[in-house]
Amino acid sequence: MQVVTLGPEGTYSHRAARAVDEDVAFRESVSAIVAAVDNGEFERGVVPIENSIEGSVTETLDAIADADIAVTEEIVTPIRHALLAQSGNFDTVASHSQALAQCRSYLEREYPDATLEPVASTAKGVEYAREDPTVAGIGHPDNADDDLTVVAEDIQDRSSNSTRFFVVAPAAERDEGGGKSTVVVYPNANYPGLLLELLEAFAERDINLSRIESRPSGNRLGDYLFHIDFEAGLYEDRATEALADVEAIAADGWVKRLGSYDRRHVVD
Numbered sequence: 004m005q006v007v008t009l010g011p012e013g014t015y016s017h018r019a020a021r022a023v024d025e026d027v028a029f030r031e032s033v034s035a036i037v038a039a040v041d042n043g044e045f046e047r048g049v050v051p052i053e054n055s056i057e058g059s060v061t062e063t064l065d066a067i068a069d070a071d072i073a074v075t076e077e078i079v080t081p082i083r084h085a086l087l088a089q090s091g092n093f094d095t096v097a098s099h100s101q102a103l104a105q106c107r108s109y110l111e112r113e114y115p116d117a118t119l120e121p122v123a124s125t126a127k128g129v130e131y132a133r134e135d136p137t138v139a140g141i142g143h144p145d146n147a148d149d150d151l152t153v154v155a156e157d158i159q160d161r162s163s164n165s166t167r168f169f170v171v172a173p174a175a176e177r178d179e180g181g182g183k184s185t186v187v188v189y190p191n192a193n194y195p196g197l198l199l200e201l202l203e204a205f206a207e208r209d210i211n212l213s214r215i216e217s218r219p220s221g222n223r224l225g226d227y228l229f230h231i232d233f234e235a236g237l238y239e240d241r242a243t244e245a246l247a248d249v250e251a252i253a254a255d256g257w258v259k260r261l262g263s264y265d266r267r268h269v270v271d
């Protein structure tokens with residue numbers, strides 16, 4: 004089964020995707036990956052959802068809210084960045100905006116004059132560094148070779164840096180089994196206590212929320228979607244009851260159940 008993820012070869016997404024299948028295809032953006040699963044081109048996609056330093060990957064949140072797909076698994080992997088260049092003589096550091104942000108303190112301390120250039124992925128930045136001696140990339144140290152050396156290792160601002168990925172599949176594969184579930188809620192309403200009511204639906208049934216994130220609906224200023232991850236499977240009565248309450252609260256909007264899933268750790 005071919006799995007599609009963020010390329011080119013050598014991204015952290017690629018490393019996570021290999022845990023799903025060795026046969027990996029690449030796209031240049033998260034939106035393109037989600038679209039390629041939504042339109043049936045691929046049976047699985049792997050997309051970054053959240054980082055322990057930088058928080059949510061908003062492009063992913065927006066893409067999964069718009070698409071008709073399932074989340075079938077989450078993959079958590081440590082992120083240990085290396086600075087890669089042809090020599091120590093560079094004036095630009097190119098990487099994914101998440102990676103640049105995860106190394107912000109290191110870069111400000113060691114290379115305060117360097118130009119930081121956000122590119123589509125860490126591996127894209129590494130490609131630039133391989134082509135241009137004035138550019139360094141930030142990425143996994145395995146991207147080093149004879150032409151590109153590791154100038155510094157473990158440059159992320161916190162050693163505990165880790166990223167969580169979603170494995171996405173066609174909507175028909177939404178499952179109710181698993182220890183966690185993700186839903187996206189668009190209440191299409193705005194009144195005092197709306198969010199409190201949404202949270203109470205889970206709290207009253209002793210369901211722990213592991214993440215709640217609001218994103219602009221795009222319809223009007225101050226109008227939001229809520230991405231909610233909770234620690235229960237959709238097969239559980241308490242989850243069914245909580246979501247019945249949530250659906251009543253969002254009667255003028257919608258609730259998208261992306262599915263239940265378990266966590267896998269990828270450590271190399």
Ligand SMILES: O=C(O)C(=O)C[C@]1(C(=O)O)C=C[C@@H](O)C=C1
Nearest residue numbers: 014015016051099101124125166
């Ligand atoms: O550019 C990559 O290598 C990616 O897989 C993307 C991504 C991200 O979007 O968060 C994945 C893991 C790291 O947090 C840095 C970048």
